[in-house]
Amino acid sequence: MEEEESSSFLSRLFRKSSEEVLEQEITDDAYAELRQLLMRAKPEIMGDKILLHLPRAEVILRPGKLIIKAKTRKDAEKILRNLHHYSQPPGLWPAYGLTYSLRKEKTRVS
Template identity: 65%
Template sequence: MTQKITPDAYNELRAVLMRANPERDGDKIRLKLPRGEVTLSRDGLKVVAETREDAEKILRNLHYYSMPPGLWPAYGLSYSIKRGTFRAGEG
């Protein structure tokens, strides 16, 4: 699921995602979650997950990263999980 975003939306989403210690490559930010992956670039926001329902849930819950990290697990979020064997979208 990919969504085009405005420059203002990019800056807001970037500030939120940076709280979760994502991987960074220039302007591209990649956040690996237990049930999917979020990639933010100036062109758009991309959510990859095993199911459409998982992708929609991740997209709905992204704004909760602006809350204190102790509350994230309640919304299905986590700190950036970096496992060599985890690849979102494969299954």
């Protein structure tokens, strides 16, 4: 019994983590809008490829293609959905059930 437990423990420890990948073909106009949106997050730029690291995923934008690599399919779909909704003007966000907030820096009085 101990051998089975240790074997399963080791297999869980060393198994390759599966990664979900969503790819979407995009137009030149959509590429320009997504590029503008992703540039706000200060991504890595490698040639014509824009790479944005998020806590649970990576977003890769290339001309003609948007790729999202996430730990689970649910996370990848959520990121894709949010990218498309947040590329819309903020006035439309409540229609999708999204919110936004403007943070003001707190002034310190010394």
